[in-house]
Amino acid sequence: MLGRPSHLREISVVRILATIGVLALILVACTSAAEPEDAASAPLSFPGLDQFDSAPPPPKSDIDKIAAGEKLYAQNRASCHMPDLSGDPDWKIPNDDGVYPPPPHDATGHT
Numbered sequence: 001m002l003g004r005p006s007h008l009r010e011i012s013v014v015r016i017l018a019t020i021g022v023l024a025l026i027l028v029a030c031t032s033a034a035e036p037e038d039a040a041s042a043p044l045s046f047p048g049l050d051q052f053d054s055a056p057p058p059p060k061s062d063i064d065k066i067a068a069g070e071k072l073y074a075q076n077r078a079s080c081h082m083p084d085l086s087g088d089p090d091w092k093i094p095n096d097d098g099v100y101p102p103p104p105h106d107a108t109g110h111t
Contacts, residue, residue, distance in 0.1 A: 080101075081103075082104075087101070087102050087104035087105065087111070088102050088103070091103040091104065
C-alpha cells in the first residue's frame, strides 16, 4: 500500500484530535469568561471623568504672535493670495505658461 505507514497515520490522527480538543477548551474558556449580556447595555464609565463639567477652555491667543504672523503674511503672501486670503479668482485654470495661479486659503491658512 502506498502512502504513510499505519503507525504514522495513527500519530497524525492523534495530533488532529488533540488540536481539536485544545481548541475546544480554549473556546469554552473564552465563552465562559465573556461579559454578561446586560453589560453591553450598561453606560460606559470612566473613573475621574465626572470631575469635569465641560471641556477645558481653549488656550489664550498670544497677541504678539498673531500680529507677527499677520505682518509676515502681508509681506510675503498677500500680493499673490490677496489680503483677504481669497487667492486668484481663476485659480483652477492654468496660466498660458501652464502654472496655476495662487489658490485661496482655507480657514486654517492652508491652500
